[in-house]
Amino acid sequence: MKENKNKASTTDISDTFDTLIAGGGIAGLVTALDLLKQEKSVCIVDRDTPERLGGLARWAFGGMALSQTKQQHKLKIPDNSERLLRDWHSFAEFNNNDYWPKQWAKEYADHNNDRVYQYLLSLGLKFLPAVNWVERGMFGEGNSLPRYHILWGTGWHLVETIIKKLQPYIQQHKLIIKHQHKVLSINFSEKTAVGAHVENERTGACFSIDANNVVIACGGINSSTERVKQNWAKSWGKLPSSLLNGANPISDGKLHDHIEAHGGKLTHLDNMWNYAAGIKHPQAEFEGHGLSLIPCKSALWLDHTGKRIGPMPLVTGFDTRYLCQQVASQEKPWTWQVLNWRIAAKELAISGSQHNSSIRDRKFLSLLKELVFGNQKLLQQLEDESDDFIVADNLEHLVEKMNQKTEQSYINYQVIKQQIELFDEGVKSGEALQNDEQVRRINHARQWQADKLRTCKPAPILSSGTGKGKKGEKLIAIKLQLISRKSLGGLQTNLASQVLDHQENVMKNLYCVGEAAGFGGGGASGKRSLEGTFLSSCILTARNAAEAIIKQPK
Numbered sequence: 182m183k184e185n186k187n188k189a190s191t192t193d194i195s196d197t198f199d200t201l202i203a204g205g206g207i208a209g210l211v212t213a214l215d216l217l218k219q220e221k222s223v224c225i226v227d228r229d230t231p232e233r234l235g236g237l238a239r240w241a242f243g244g245m246a247l248s249q250t251k252q253q254h255k256l257k258i259p260d261n262s263e264r265l266l267r268d269w270h271s272f273a274e275f276n277n278n279d280y281w282p283k284q285w286a287k288e289y290a291d292h293n294n295d296r297v298y299q300y301l302l303s304l305g306l307k308f309l310p311a312v313n314w315v316e317r318g319m320f321g322e323g324n325s326l327p328r329y330h331i332l333w334g335t336g337w338h339l340v341e342t343i344i345k346k347l348q349p350y351i352q353q354h355k356l357i358i359k360h361q362h363k364v365l366s367i368n369f370s371e372k373t374a375v376g377a378h379v380e381n382e383r384t385g386a387c388f389s390i391d392a393n394n395v396v397i398a399c400g401g402i403n404s405s406t407e408r409v410k411q412n413w414a415k416s417w418g419k420l421p422s423s424l425l426n427g428a429n430p431i432s433d434g435k436l437h438d439h440i441e442a443h444g445g446k447l448t449h450l451d452n453m454w455n456y457a458a459g460i461k462h463p464q465a466e467f468e469g470h471g472l473s474l475i476p477c478k479s480a481l482w483l484d485h486t487g488k489r490i491g492p493m494p495l496v497t498g499f500d501t502r503y504l505c506q507q508v509a510s511q512e513k514p515w516t517w518q519v520l521n522w523r524i525a526a527k528e529l530a531i532s533g534s535q536h537n538s539s540i541r542d543r544k545f546l547s548l549l550k551e552l553v554f555g556n557q558k559l560l561q562q563l564e565d566e567s568d569d570f571i572v573a574d575n576l577e578h579l580v581e582k583m584n585q586k587t588e589q590s591y592i593n594y595q596v597i598k599q600q601i602e603l604f605d606e607g608v609k610s611g612e613a614l615q616n617d618e619q620v621r622r623i624n625h626a627r628q629w630q631a632d633k634l635r636t637c638k639p640a641p642i643l644s645s646g647t648g649k650g651k652k653g654e655k656l657i658a659i660k661l662q663l664i665s666r667k668s669l670g671g672l673q674t675n676l677a678s679q680v681l682d683h684q685e686n687v688m689k690n691l692y693c694v695g696e697a698a699g700f701g702g703g704g705a706s707g708k709r710s711l712e713g714t715f716l717s718s719c720i721l722t723a724r725n726a727a728e729a730i731i732k733q734p735k
């Protein structure tokens with residue numbers, strides 16, 4: 182390691198590391214751990230502060246699409262690799278020439294159990310017994326059965342567990358972590374990666390680190406709103422005039438550009454995994470910082486004038502991409518969900534570890550209390566802190582408050598009242614006469630016990646007598662915007678996570694893992710993810726990279 186200014190580090194153990202990893206997110210950390218276990222020396226260069234090591238996984242909810250698990254067996258879910266792969270393909274809508282994305286989809290279907298699930302169990306991690314059924318597809322083309330496993334402790338505990346496992350190697354100086362350092366470029370010698378040029382972002386000092394292998398683990402480009410806009414595809418609907426950012430702008434996509442300029446193949450950046458129900462983060466850490474809500478199935482989803490979006494009503498849990506496309510096609514860059522407190526208490530959640538403290542802190546009783554009595558704490562917090570979360574005692578008052586949130590009074594009280602009453606009337610008419618697509622989807626979701634726990638029995642939104650006491654009858658309106666999250670595209674890699682050039686040749690000693698690699702192959706999810714395939718793919722791509730490095734001939 183040769184530093185040319187402010188000699189900040191004196192902890193080097195070697196002039197040349199076995200592997201340099203650009204990025205200390207979950208993909209980088211897992212790669213490091215597997216290499217260190219095989220006595221390789223590793224240097225992780227990460228832009229963030231030491232407390233935030235672990236990247237986005239630290240904030241992730243920890244949902245993972247896994248098959249043939251103990252939890253699935255207990256619930257008699259007849260899953261297998263072929264079925265997972267079939268569902269994956271029908272949701273991904275791959276192109277004919279998506280050779281490597283398809284290879285990675287198969288790799289995931291074949292190895293999510295042994296290389297991800299069993300690996301996590303071996304680290305002492307656990308999953309909740311309930312398996313959720315997400316992304317069922319608008320017409321059944323998504324997950325044909327429940328696969329969404331929730332990590333006990335969320336992504337936060339996953340990151341902390343791995344960092345704990347890395348500690349001994351740090352003490353033995355086998356692992357050096359350069360926090361708040363940025364990889365500016367990869368050093369190549371005769372087309373072989375031999376290290377990286379790095380900047381200490383606190384001091385501005387630049388220096389090179391030599392390594393036999395370089396692993397790009399710098400996250401996805403969707404962390405940058407600019408890049409999201411540049412890569413916006415027509416199929417998403419029109420680009421909204423404003424959208425929120427649910428990732429971390431620290432991953433700016435510049436390393437992607439750098440590798441591309443050196444011949445690496447960057448693909449499918451127009452495939453993204455955004456969400457339709459973002460609100461402004463009340464404690465925003467950067468401009469446009471948003472939170473992604475798990476929108477309530479029982480809420481009515483309305484356009485900016487208060488009319489129900491349709492004819493197909495928007496209901497979460499079936500096709501996230503479809504929801505985003507519909508929301509993006511609206512006249513204004515915001516939509517509304519209208520519901521009551523009773524529905525929100527049972528159904529509303531915010532994606533991520535930050536707002537799921539019972540699961541993050543592994544407090545079973547507190548989680549049980551939330552399931553039985555609703556997540557009152559979260560709703561109270563939103564009412565107190567969020568500008569986008571409106572609570573009122575009656576509809577007139579609610580509409581008044583909604584209109585105060587926009588530059589004009591777009592919502593007509595009579596229009597919105599008629600929309601909600603129409604829905605309520607249908608629900609009240611009893612099961613035999615029900616003919617509303619949203620109610621049909623709610624009833625379908627409630628067939629599966631784990632989803633029944635979080636989905637209300639259809640009941641009128643406005644009329645009294647449905648809530649538990651006065652609070653249950655309070656009305657809520659949530660102002661929602663599209664929120665960007667994950668990039669489904671990235672640097673193309675083979676199954677050893679080696680970066681490929683445009684002729685599909687391996688770029689020697691250069692690897693790419695996690696979101697930077699489009700979760701494998703430069704776009705393993707195709708157009709859609711079965712959901713919960715991100716953390717798990719980061720682990721899979723990382724483990725494949727480490728294995729390939731370990732097996733390299735000396």
Ligand SMILES: Cc1cc2nc3c(=O)[nH]c(=O)nc-3n(C[C@H](O)[C@H](O)[C@H](O)COP(=O)(O)OP(=O)(O)OC[C@H]3O[C@@H](n4cnc5c(N)ncnc54)[C@H](O)[C@@H]3O)c2cc1C
Pocket residue numbers: 203204205206207208209226227228229234235236237238239240241242243244245336362363364365398399400401427428431432433436532533534667694695696697712713714715716717719
């Ligand atoms: C709130 C939230 C909830 C989520 N929930 C889930 C979930 O339930 N299930 C799921 O599967 N996925 C979930 N995800 C997505 C998942 O967390 C990410 O896709 C995954 O963590 C990406 O990991 P990564 O290591 O590839 O990249 P990142 O986590 O983005 O890490 C990249 C790292 O690289 C560093 N870096 C960037 N550029 C450079 C550079 N030039 N030089 C040096 N360092 C650099 C950054 O500092 C960062 O630490 C969620 C994400 C968020 C934000």
